[in-house]
Each structure stands twice: as C-alpha cells, then as structure tokens.
Amino acid sequence: MFRGTTRTALAKRGIRASQAKVVGLLAAVTIAVSVGWLLAPGGGPSGPKARPPRAAPARLAVRHGPTATPSAAPPATTTLATVLRSTPSYASPGQPAKDTVPVNWYGRPSVLPVIGTKPGWVRVRLAQRPNGATAWLPDRDVKLGSTPYRIVVHTATMHVALYKYGQLVFSAPAGVGTVDDPTPPGEYFVAFDEPPPGPGYGPFVMVTSAHSQTISDWEGSGDAVIGIHGPLGMDAAIGTAGARISHGCIRLHDQVLEKLTAVPPGTPIDVVS
Secondary structure (H helix, E strand, C coil), X not given: CCCCCCCCCCCEEECCCCCCCCCCCCCCCCCCCCCXXXXXXXXXXXXXXXXXXXXXXXXXXXXXXHHHCCCCCCCCCEEEEEECCCEEEECCCCCCEEEEECCEECCEECEEEEEXXXXXXXXXXXXXXXXXXXXXXXXXXXXXXXXXXXXXXXXXXXXXXXXXXXXXXXXXXXXXXXXXXXXXCEEEEEEEEECCCCCCCCXXXXXXXXXXXXXXXXXXXXXXXXXXXXXXXXXXXXXXXXXXXXXCCEECCHHHHHHHCCXXXXXXXXXXX
C-alpha cells in the first residue's frame, strides 16, 4: 500500500519507500518523496512475516481474445488529464474552490482519467482519499491525452483482465485481498509505476489510486495504497484459479505482470465482485 509520509516502506499490501531516483521501495530508503505499500515482503493473511521461498510458476490459465469478453465491453478509449500545475479543485464549475489537486503525487505527475466535461472544465478522478473522490478542474490547467487500455479486477473469480480499445487482451488468475482485508471495489486508475523493491515483486510495481478500506495507516505511514505487483513467492497459491492471499493488493504471476508494461498512468482500473 501507499503511505503518506516522507519516509515509507514497501509492504505486501501496498508500497514502501521509493527515492526520487526510483531506487528501492522496500528498505525504507531516504528519498525526496517516498511511497508506502500495504503488502509487506513475505506477509500473508495473518500479517508480515519472513518471505517464503518462491515456488515454481504454475501453468497459467491466460485466456486471449474474445473468449472471455463480458456482455458489456469497456469503452474503446479514456480521456486523460495531465495536471500542468497545482490547481484549485471544485465540487462543480463556478462554485468556490474546495481543495487543490497537486501537480505531482508522491513525486510523480498527476495523470487523471476524465469522467466529464463542460465548456472550460474537466471532471477527473483523484488519487487521494477517499476512494472514488472526483473534482472539476479548469481545462487551462491540464493537458489532455488518452489511453486505449483498461484493467478489470474480478475479486469474485480472482482474475484480472486487460482490455485495449474495448477488446479483451487477456484474462489471468490473480491473488486478491482476504475476507478480512479485501481488495476494495470501485473505479480507480493507474497512478504510476515503481521499480521492484526486491525479489518477488516482479518486473515492476503498479501504484493505483485505490486505498485500503480496512487499513488506514500501514506501518505508521499515514496511508495504505493498493498496488499491482508480482506474487511474492505465492505462485503456487495463485495457480491457475487465483487466491485470496493479500492485504488488498493484486498479485500476478511475473509473466502476466509483464503484459501490463505498456499500460500508462491514468488508465482506468475497475475492481468488481
């Protein structure tokens, strides 16, 4: 998970510290902006413990193409707004400003999905708590772009699906949150990517805008942000059917996580049951 202090540690449920030069998240490194994760290395449903030995990757049940496409396909693209400067946010256009959206979040550019527009305004999702927070921003303070991707996390079936231009790219098993610490349902997005802090996290860690609903302060960090990363030695448990093994983060086999490398910040993530 993600932490809100200036010095944090990457954990099984979320994200530990990351330096401005993107060096190490796990070892509580001193950085200009640091990041905290819910998933502590080696931790399981009962909490952090020594990392178990990595099991041989299971034979994956990765479905490609339209065979797993739901009845309602996602939109082909999503408009993104890159914040150009810290800007006031509004509950609705023309109302008094309610807060400020930062140009950077944990040292990374704020790239936010657009969910509505009015002349001179865009409505965006926010990365900060509470989950599901949105705001209207003046369109002069953002640069618009788009993404063809969308990630859908199915907690009931314990699978993750990637879509591109509304078409299913693949569906694969995932490790999701336990009953006590579930992966929170809702509409989120990719905030940014981080290098892996150590063995088991896979090729990178994807930081999301989702925050745990059962953990508010992971290891004194002040926050607990959900991440998508490698299996942390739980390949066998994830297997081909998925498993409930995390504190809320989404764990994928390394070869599945690698398929998400092209997904840019701002890409929507839907967590559904």
